Amino acid sequence: MTETDLNTPAVPGPARRHTDTDTLLEVRGLKTEFATAGGRVAAVRDVSFSVRRRQRLAIVGESGSGKSAMAMSIVGLVQSPGRVTGGEILLEGRNLRGLPDKEMSRIRGRRISLVFQDPMSAFDPIRTIGSQLVESIRAHQPVSRRVARRQAADLLGEVGVADPEHRLSDHPHQYSGGMRQRVLIAMALANSPELVIADEPTTALDVTTQAQVLGLLDRLVTDRGAALMLITHNLGIVAGFCDSVQVMYAGQLIEESPSRELFRSAAHPYSRQLLDCVLRTDRRQQGPLATIPGALPDPTSPPHGCAFEPRCPRGKGNSLCKSTEPELVQVGARGDGHGGRQLAKCHFPGVHEREETT
Template structure:
């Protein structure tokens, strides 16, 4: 397992969560899909970690595997998920449910499917609070109103009686953040929390999430396909492709010196508001490999501007190895880290 970048505000050596060789599969009519392939990393207390990659790279499957919410036909087939040294895999459902929401919480990417449409916001929040706290229904309702007010819902006490469809998309996402923070968890996993929101609302939701997590001294794992939001909100980054981690570093180092060709291509796709956009928008040609077929060589090779058609890249799968400055905690899985096409074939 490669070394994980540690943010400046995290106590040295104090890991909150460790994921070791996690493997997740989905059984489909076309065959077995290897969604998460031997993923290992750790997250420290108060760290802001981003997991980035295209849709289909395995980010959400990994998140659901960590918290034990993966539904059939998905299943975790190997690895460990350690919360302060305790393996969450194999715990009874009742015990795992006590950990979810209390110590680890999840902000889902689709608030309409995450919220029960036939129950009021208040009843759902009260249930979540009382599941982990020994308080009366009246006290839980007061806490729910306070939380809604904290996430920016006006007239929060009255709006507890409203239903999800009476909230806008941005406000529903704020409700999910309030639910995730209701029991002051130590780790918040936010799975694409701004996917369906306009740019202005995205910024508001991210700033709100960052502030509330900071106030509670919690760690944040932000899962996103948009590298553009990483630099402003995260200390460290893991880049995921075809179910594996292909690069990890501090967010500053990733933007300063990306080592993997996939990371560089993702950065090129980021729209810059401080620069004039000319010509066509940047895209990564091709698509993710068929996950039902065995992987031979580097999964990114068919799309790679550096290693395309290179015999080494086609035959041997690279592993994460250190790259660049030792103090940067930077690692990448590439046979030609930081190289151009000319350098890889020379």
């Protein structure tokens, strides 16, 4: 069953479209594995994609599909027993793979920032919020501690923390979950990165706080001109917030599409089923909510053919689907009018129209 969130918070207005096609980040053939007692787990399997400047890209899929492993691979935070085993991670053409830790540390936080899924574990519990923000600022900017503290207070005020100068002296446990997430966003944006990767930034937050965090990301990313990769399983967020979507399954990228096209006409059966699992508020629910039968394949023994074949209503039992891994191919000729293409990793991709909202 999919983990798609059924509580869809109000999000900022319609997703913005971009005409700037300059590539900021390009990932080519990325492979990440984890050594376990049961064998090697292929967490990310030959994933390729690019991120444009100012783009809002959503990465969606069930838990275990490889979304977070891919994000950690990009910023060089995969720890033993995991390791990146193949591919290239190009930031403006420069390959980040193989860079010394010291050089990667200068890029991480300065040019690429990561908003972690769990804000509590992202902070040192015995140090104040102010000391951690100041450290993050001074690691990338040649400023005094006093100047950095002033910047830290300004950042807290910018993300909506009341009395920011006083709250700098508080410890992480003295902040609510929503406020910790705000501080984590402030830390990610402290050095004006060009790319912000937000890994499930609204998980475990109530619907009202989710909307506030999304509004904060919307305003800050827009004002600062950064690109955003939003990792989530909440398709309700994606619909109004992101301009393009990539669907992951079993460590692979199985569909890539402009956001509007995906919601109107998903091409991969898995994407179609994910959308069917979302509770629609614009029409009466007929019968129980749809679910996806079965489970993700064993990551220690990836299938030879299509990874989704055992759960696929279209290709289950088909000899081609069972024996041959499909290619990521373009579906039709439709796009978003700005160069966006719809791609699906399927032997029998089909565009299935969704019911239009009245």
